[in-house]
Amino acid sequence: MPDSPRIDGHIAAMLRGSGLPMERRAETAEEFREHLRASVDRHRRAGLPAEQAVAAALAAFGRPETIRRHLRRQQRASDRRYAAGELRRYRGLYLAIAAMCGLLPIVRCPEVVPPLWRCLGGLASFLFVSALAGVAGYLAALQECRISRRRPREEYSFGASLLRWTGLAGGSLFALVAILLLVIGAVLPFIHTVLGSERPSLLLMGAAFGQAWLEHPLRTFGLSAVLVVGLGLGAAFYERSRCVDQPPRLSIP
């Protein structure tokens, strides 16, 4: 029996916006079609006419939006598992960065600060940076999941993509600057101590950076904004280029 266009339409409606990657989508469509064919055959054997058998099979299968919701939830859970795996994989790097940053308050605090307070400051700094690096790494892995899979162009929204990527670029830039400043502050004094040269004053570096912000807030903010929006635009265009014009052929010969 030839496939009913209603079955094709039902399957397409279930998979549209499900978030499944294209390869997985084609397999799922094939699996659903096979299921619906078997269901239609059973209803036909029970004595229903063709159109009624198709309608009964589709009704038993479930509403497209319900199935789509379940598939999307499953795909998101899969993405989260991947991101958590990436987080575990790079935890050594994040912890090393956080440990370096944790040394900052201990090394750079004036002598008048009691050792206990320095250690507490180091611990706070370590926790802050490890959380920041962990969140940034997790979000980046989630976005990597999203961008690495091909999706139909009709599901792509340039505005939403631009907003998401700009937000991520802005957050990442902020995190990067914060981490870099802390790392520079923690590592440079050690290097200069080992090399025997005069210690650079972190306070001076920080002051210079702060001064740049204070003296040229518009210019600094403007440059950052241009950088962030540029990154967002680039990523949004790249994401669009990853989309495909046509969904995979759903019918099986």
Place this chain on the structure above:
Amino acid sequence: MRFDKELLKGNTQTLLLAVLADSPGHGYELVERLRERSGGVFELGEGTLYPLLYKLEANGCIESQWQAGTGQRRRRVYRITPTGRRQLHQRTAQWRELVRGMHLILGGPARA
């Protein structure tokens, strides 16, 4: 019979593992087995079965393989893994304990 969704929540995976523990099967076959073995009590939305199967597969409880059918058609056949059997064993034990507790409160056979 229509159940409150909350009653079935979390147990559908156990049911799927149980029907797969007998022998491997494809999606529609699993629906049929569930229907037959439950005496028609479980009339699940057939389509909602697949996200559960994908989840079980991602968790390593089941594995799947495409098998050639009639003509150019092919079917994805699922089979339970040793991890899935262990999960099924644990879930069955938990379920029996839960049923025993429910019977003690609601009345009925205390031994499930």
